[in-house]
Amino acid sequence: MPLRHLTPRDQHLFRQYGHGDTVAVPEPLVHRAVERQAAAAPHAVAAEHLGATITYGELDRYADALAARLVREGVRPGDHVGLFVRRSIPMLVGLLGILKAGAAYIPQDIGLAPPAQLGQVVRTARTRVVLTLADHASRVPLPAGHRMIALDTEPLPRTPGPRPDVRPDDGCYVLFTSGTTGRPNGVKVTHRNVANILLTEPGSLGIRPGDRVPQLLNIAFDMAAWEILGCLAHGGTLVIRGKDIAAAARTADVIVATPTVLSGIDPAACPHVRTVAVAGEPCPRPLADRWAARAAFFNCCGPTETTIVNTMRRHDPTAPLLTIGRPTPNNTVYVLDADRRALPIGEVGEMWAGGACVSAGYLADDLLNAERYAPDPFLGPGHRMFRTRDLGRWTPDGELEHLGRTDDQVKVRGFRVELDSVSSVLESVAGCVRAVTLKRDARSLVSFVCPADVDADAARRAVADVLPYYCVPSEILPLAFLPETDRGKIDKPALLRLAEEHTAVAR
Structure with missing residues (x-):
């Protein structure tokens, strides 16, 4: 029994807190949910981009025609097809x-x-097949036989072809993460994985027909699937x-973003926003409080390997902590020690x-699969768990x-030193x-605060007042904005370069 070392109370709470609700998923194939929307409201606008629009009926017909073309090119269930595009309506097709x-x-964002x-x-x-846009075709590396x-110039067949037999455990998308070795790792995410988060609450974000959802994020980032498929499936x-990110957000009802992207949007300029979800990096408490005062604000967590997010919490600005909540439906979270043994609550x-x-694993990397995926002793045979790092x-009341x-x-x-603990104090x-x-080096930390008029001396004193001396940054640099990666997260290497440049100038 994997929990026998815990007290009976901790065994009970480990199961109670660590298991999400068991719910039925209404449709195991997320594109079938989009097809249902097209059948129910073919003239409803599915997407708009720079003045152009496409209805659900048109989107469904064009996608059917493209599917027929791909099948004629030899694409079969289980294959992978490159989608090397920029944000556009053809991207959706x-x-x-x-x-x-x-x-x-x-x-992949072909422009980046x-x-x-x-x-x-x-x-x-x-x-064997890569889809792209005509203006960017020259950038696509095309091996022999590919x-x-x-998508925006080649004619498509007028009639759809036969419907392939797609199964819930077939791949839905493959996301290439940055990896820790400098070589991107391809993560295979299945239809079952995706439908479970997008078609159940709270992952569905309460999106209703007619709601406006901005597509803000890089398509190569898994949260873009939340924006795109989450919107169209509902x-x-x-x-x-x-x-202009702010312009797209201005008329939104539901926003999905990283905290870095959301921090550039003024909630007062988005009067219709009803729901906001953030993930991808830690959310600053002031940002969460500001949005939670106006909308249902979900703080979420989960790497690509656990399908967008696997924990969510609606934040209350009066709550003592900003947490990531509990497992989403049909999911579990375990807090384990270095030997993969369950830890007592707290x-x-x-x-x-x-x-x-839990996704299907990394492409062509057995060693990494063995390191990060393992049999799940708590759910039993046939189940796997993923090491999130x-x-x-x-918490005592069951929040993570x-x-x-x-x-x-x-x-x-x-x-x-836990770096996020220092940053949390600075954000207060x-x-x-x-x-x-x-x-910065073996003896010092460097912190960056935003905006540029933050009092660096006061910020340093705030850390010194509540954390040990070795946690106090040797330098705090106020910046007008923090540099971002192309996936809307903080660019840490760029910050370290800024610190080096600042030090060189000071000398």
């Missing part, structure tokens, strides 16, 4: 067409991804942004995820506190809306 053909789509990365994606995923289709209108450990969220603990990453625990002067300083703390 390509995505749905690939799913209708039974294949998994592999999204370097050619070497695109080439590695093609080789690792063993694609077929490239320009009959909403996807507002595909141009360069102790800090590493979070492992189980249940329907997130640190957490259960996110305490940073295992790789964000650093040693400074021989002492262990008057006027500070965002803070990031990084290890």
Whole structure:
């Protein structure tokens, strides 16, 4: 029995807190949910982009035609098809067409991804067909025997082909994460995984027909699937942004974003927003409080390998803590020690995820699969769990506190420091809306606070008042804005370069 070392009370709470609700998923194939919306309201607007629109009926017909073309090109269930595009209406046709053909789509932003990365994606995923846009076709690395289709110029058949037999455990998409080795890792996510989060509450975000959902994020980021498929599966209108993120958000009813992207949007300028969900990186408490005062604000957590997010919590601005909540339906979360043993409630450990969220694994990387995926002793035979590398603990009332990453625990002067703890203190300083703390060298930390008028001396004193001396940053740099990666997260290497430049100038 895997819990016999715990007290009876902790055994009970381990199960009670760690298991999400068991619910039925209404449709195991997410594109079939989109098809139902098209059948129910064919003239409703599915998406708009820079003045152009497409209805659900048109989107469904074009995607059917593309699926027929892909099947004629030899695409079969279980295959992978590249979707190397920019934000656009043809992007949606390509995505749905690939799913209708039974294949998994592999999204890359053709305007941002370097050619070497695109080439590695093609080789690792063993694609035979890549969909793109005509203006970017020259950037697609196309090995011999591959077929490239320009979604916005090549004619499609007028009639749909036969419907492939797609199963819930077939791949829906393959996301290439940044990885820790510098080589992107391809994560295969199944239809069952995706339907479980997008078609149940609270992951469905209460999206209703006619709701406007902005498409803000990089298509290569898994949260973009939440925006796109979450919207279309529930009959909403996807507002595909141009360069102006705030303009796309202004008319939104539901927003999905990283905290970094959301921090650039003024809630007062978004009067219709009813629901907001953030994930991808820790959310600053001031940002959560500001939005939660106006809308249902969900703080969420989960790596790509656990299908977008696997914990969610609606935040109350009066709550003492900003937590990541509990497991989403049909999912589990375990707080374990280094030997994968369950910890008593309240102790800090590493979070492992189980249940329907656990993805099918990494492409062509058996060693990494063995390191990060393991048999789930708590759910039993036939189940796997995933090592998130997130640190957490259960509060007494069964909420998960996110305490940073295992790789964000650093040693400074021989002492262990959790970088997010330092940043949280800084974010409590008057006027500070965002803070990031990084290890500069073996003896010091450097913090960055935003906006630029934050009092750095007051911020340093605030840390010194509540944390040990070795947690106090040697330098705090106020910035007008924090640099972002192309996936809408804080760009930590860029911050370290800024710190080096600042030090060089000071000398």
